[in-house]
Amino acid sequence: MKHLGEQEFLDLYCGEGAKSVNAHLEVCRECSTQYAKFKKGLALIKPAAASKRSVDYGEQVWKALRPGLTPYREKISPRWAWAQWRAGAVAVACAMLLAVAFFGGRYWERITTKKANLTGNAQATKRVVLVVLTDHLDEAERLLVALEHAESSDKAENAQLQSDARELLASNRLYRDTARNIGDPGVASALDQLEGVLAEVSNGPSLTTADLARVRNEMNIEGILFEIRVLRTRGANQGSVPKPAKGESI
Numbered sequence: 469m470k471h472l473g474e475q476e477f478l479d480l481y482c483g484e485g486a487k488s489v490n491a492h493l494e495v496c497r498e499c500s501t502q503y504a505k506f507k508k509g510l511a512l513i514k515p516a517a518a519s520k521r522s523v524d525y526g527e528q529v530w531k532a533l534r535p536g537l538t539p540y541r542e543k544i545s546p547r548w549a550w551a552q553w554r555a556g557a558v559a560v561a562c563a564m565l566l567a568v569a570f571f572g573g574r575y576w577e578r579i580t581t582k583k584a585n586l587t588g589n590a591q592a593t594k595r596v597v598l599v600v601l602t603d604h605l606d607e608a609e610r611l612l613v614a615l616e617h618a619e620s621s622d623k624a625e626n627a628q629l630q631s632d633a634r635e636l637l638a639s640n641r642l643y644r645d646t647a648r649n650i651g652d653p654g655v656a657s658a659l660d661q662l663e664g665v666l667a668e669v670s671n672g673p674s675l676t677t678a679d680l681a682r683v684r685n686e687m688n689i690e691g692i693l694f695e696i697r698v699l700r701t702r703g704a705n706q707g708s709v710p711k712p713a714k715g716e717s718i
Contacts, residue, residue, distance in 0.1 A: 601699070608696055640666060669683060
């Protein structure tokens with residue numbers, strides 16, 4: 469037989485118990501004894517007497533709450549706030565327009581002068597790049613010639629080819645970007661093709677017979693060599709300074 473719990477005792481004490489609970493108490497001596505103890509315990513609980521309050525109790529409560537209250541502040545009208553913000557924004561915008569107009573004029577004047585100087589020096593810049601590029605083209609030509617005659621059985625020579633290709637690759641990208649920026653598509657195109665060969669040679673773990681054959685057949689090494697030799701000739705011509713004629717001032 470299942471005995472009753474405290475919740476069922478409490479419902480019964482409050483007059484909300486079910487009829488089955490009363491029936492159970494009549495036949496179960498243990499639950500009847502426990503319920504008697506439960507009622508005796510509740511009877512010992514006495515409600516606390518309400519404290520007497522003085523006449524000025526409300527004033528005392530108000531004094532206790534007053535330090536923690538936020539004082540009321542009058543809200544600014546949204547229309548007035550918008551008007552102030554709009555006036556400030558207009559003032560800032562006017563100041564910015566004046567500043568842009570001033571600095572824009574100065575910048576335009578400087579750009580115009582710079583463009584005039586660049587137009588006159590464009591050809592001179594190309595000549596300087598070709599002259600500076602000569603050493604790089606010499607090293608690239610030597611590497612391509614060595615690559616044409618390289619043998620897969622010579623591991624030391626192939627490792628040196630890869631090392632030289634890695635060193636040339638970084639500088640080749642710099643020269644190629646410079647040629648593009650100064651508007652020399654011929655030099656940029658040749659260096660771009662050279663970069664493909666350098667990247668193919670330097671990226672692999674080692675050069676095998678298949679690698680060498682693929683580079684020679686697919687990368688058009690002979691054509692790149694021809695373009696490099698043409699560029700070297702241009703650089704040599706641009707770097708040579710004509711001697712002044714007799715009696716002509718230097």
